[in-house]
Amino acid sequence: MVFGDIGTSPLYAFREALGQANGVTPEAVLGVVSLAFWALILVVTVKYVLFLMRADNNGEGGVLSLAALAERAVGRRTPLIFVLGVAGAALFYGDAIITPAISVMSAIEGLRTVPVLGDKVTEGVVIASSLAILVGLFLIQSRGTAGVGRWFGPICLLWFVAIAAIGAPHILAEPGVLVALSPHHAAGFLLTHGMAGFFVLGSVFLTVTGAEALFADMGHFGRWPIQASWIFFVLPLLVVNYLGQGAFALHQLAGAHGQAIQNTDWFFQMTPEALRAPMVALAALATIIASQAVITGAFSLTHQAILLGYLPRLTVLRTSKTQAGEIYIPQINLLLAIGVVFVIAVFHNSSALAHAYGLAVTGTMVVTTLLAFIVVTRLWRWPRWKAAALIVPLLALDTVFLGANALKLLSGGYFPLAIGGALFFLMATWARGSDEIRRRAGRDTPILEEMLDLLASRSVHRAEGTAVFLTSDASHVPGALLHNLKHNKVLHASNLIVSVQIAQAPHVPESARAEVVKLSPDFTRIILTFGYMDDPNVPKALSALRRRDVKMDIMRTSFFVGRRTLVRAAQSPLPPGMGRLYLWLAKNAADPTDFFRIPPGRVVEMGVQMSL
Numbered sequence: 001m002v003f004g005d006i007g008t009s010p011l012y013a014f015r016e017a018l019g020q021a022n023g024v025t026p027e028a029v030l031g032v033v034s035l036a037f038w039a040l041i042l043v044v045t046v047k048y049v050l051f052l053m054r055a056d057n058n059g060e061g062g063v064l065s066l067a068a069l070a071e072r073a074v075g076r077r078t079p080l081i082f083v084l085g086v087a088g089a090a091l092f093y094g095d096a097i098i099t100p101a102i103s104v105m106s107a108i109e110g111l112r113t114v115p116v117l118g119d120k121v122t123e124g125v126v127i128a129s130s131l132a133i134l135v136g137l138f139l140i141q142s143r144g145t146a147g148v149g150r151w152f153g154p155i156c157l158l159w160f161v162a163i164a165a166i167g168a169p170h171i172l173a174e175p176g177v178l179v180a181l182s183p184h185h186a187a188g189f190l191l192t193h194g195m196a197g198f199f200v201l202g203s204v205f206l207t208v209t210g211a212e213a214l215f216a217d218m219g220h221f222g223r224w225p226i227q228a229s230w231i232f233f234v235l236p237l238l239v240v241n242y243l244g245q246g247a248f249a250l251h252q253l254a255g256a257h258g259q260a261i262q263n264t265d266w267f268f269q270m271t272p273e274a275l276r277a278p279m280v281a282l283a284a285l286a287t288i289i290a291s292q293a294v295i296t297g298a299f300s301l302t303h304q305a306i307l308l309g310y311l312p313r314l315t316v317l318r319t320s321k322t323q324a325g326e327i328y329i330p331q332i333n334l335l336l337a338i339g340v341v342f343v344i345a346v347f348h349n350s351s352a353l354a355h356a357y358g359l360a361v362t363g364t365m366v367v368t369t370l371l372a373f374i375v376v377t378r379l380w381r382w383p384r385w386k387a388a389a390l391i392v393p394l395l396a397l398d399t400v401f402l403g404a405n406a407l408k409l410l411s412g413g414y415f416p417l418a419i420g421g422a423l424f425f426l427m428a429t430w431a432r433g434s435d436e437i438r439r440r441a442g443r444d445t446p447i448l449e450e451m452l453d454l455l456a457s458r459s460v461h462r463a464e465g466t467a468v469f470l471t472s473d474a475s476h477v478p479g480a481l482l483h484n485l486k487h488n489k490v491l492h493a494s495n496l497i498v499s500v501q502i503a504q505a506p507h508v509p510e511s512a513r514a515e516v517v518k519l520s521p522d523f524t525r526i527i528l529t530f531g532y533m534d535d536p537n538v539p540k541a542l543s544a545l546r547r548r549d550v551k552m553d554i555m556r557t558s559f560f561v562g563r564r565t566l567v568r569a570a571q572s573p574l575p576p577g578m579g580r581l582y583l584w585l586a587k588n589a590a591d592p593t594d595f596f597r598i599p600p601g602r603v604v605e606m607g608v609q610m611s612l
Helices: 013-019 026-054 063-074 079-113 123-139 146-173 175-181 183-192 194-208 211-216 223-255 273-307 330-347 350-379 384-406 409-444 448-457 479-488 538-543 576-588
Strands: 461-470 490-502 514-520 523-530 557-567 603-611
Touching: 013 026, 013 194, 013 223, 013 350, 026 175, 026 183, 026 194, 026 211, 026 223, 026 350, 026 384, 063 079, 063 211, 063 273, 063 350, 079 123, 079 273, 079 330, 079 350, 079 409, 123 273, 123 330, 146 175, 146 223, 146 273, 175 223, 183 194, 194 350, 194 384, 211 273, 211 350, 273 330, 330 350, 330 409, 350 384, 350 409, 384 409, 409 576, 409 603, 448 514, 448 523, 461 479, 461 538, 479 490, 479 557, 479 603, 490 538, 523 538, 557 576
Parallel strands: 461 490, 461 557, 490 523, 557 603
Antiparallel strands: 514 523
């Protein structure tokens, strides 16, 4: 599944790149194939597979993992790292909307090349069929992928073998296409075709749009399996297919005897007619897997963003009892489904969608390269000249692709940028508002140690059992504790002041999960630390502390949670747009008791109003 996105690019990448050239000519064909080959080598193989996969965060990859690693290297969250991390995450969602649409539509459009179906497959049929497949895919997300996941591997394996099998005969028939492996064809094409060459380069980037997924899915599959599979299996078969499409185009040109030919759906046209219908079916299955990979990636990225403080709490459901990574987030699933339906309704076909595709991905790649520079210099301690010798060429390549795709801004590139810009503003709003809330809470509540003697001396009723007070800052008295004393005049026999923190590492071992400090005979401060890929199950973590003399019977324990009601202050520290958005996000955030897996029957909520 990790290669699903990049593996389905042959359906449309060569066609779109050749369509940007000034006519289908032998020079254009060889130039496009050469550019595609060297894009796969330089961007995917060198940058991602051989370099970035070494910059993993305890085995986890992806732009947020890299941002967390950069923060750990620097020692704090700097504005630059925050902006880069949020920008990369925001742009990913634009990619997550377009990938399913362009992949599935490209496969369904292949039906037009089937002789008995060609005239019947109208644009309406393609749109309706694509929507039916994708809407069905989103509807089954809540059930998890475990049931169908066992088919993903065999289908992907069959797909890559099939695309190489249809390409190889054309290479044998037109071996002259092999000269495209020389980089001088790529360079010569760009130098001699001016602005058209730059447009072609933007479309050639479609061949590498799944590269970020290889890095992001490293935690699920491991670095070595991905590297070995790419170098020895996936890359050679992809190259054979692109060479096959080029060879087929050269053969068609030779048969035209100097007359101009039209750009066409080269992938399906080079497939023997008897095999086109089965190939369309296989392509549809492969694009469904590619779409599933992006949807799952969006769920995973959202979960990381929530725990790292970039997004408000959302409902995160586990769809597997054995696989911790299999999650389902209803709100994200609905938003992705709406986005996919919208882009199909607006752009109508895969060629139009191709104009909107590359800009978000190139933006994410630029962000990834910049974060990698921070990791290389601050964590790996490379000299700046050595880091620059590696990063500058990679950044230059990313920038060239970004510039080429920027030419498509008005013809569709605006869409993923609009999605990314909106999400960047949303994430920045949540992070800034949350920081302000924490600052005000720390200012308005007393220090816990300074209140212990006063709490012990108060003539309040002592209730049996344990009270767990959840707070974002365990150094101050939780607001729920103060309100419980003020209104109920009750203090439990044992009180646990519990704060949940998220580390800049994907996983935190059980041995390092809790910091326990006995403040007094009846007060204990506990700081629970989870990784941003962990399940923050608070009751389970507290139950594991019995060996450390933290006695807690879940049936005699009450969890006190402060329920903040935020109102707009007369002079808010947030700009008007940010302030209103933050209030709306906070109001609609998921219940913390669900997020931290607290039994609903053991929860006591204490309301408090705060102005912002």
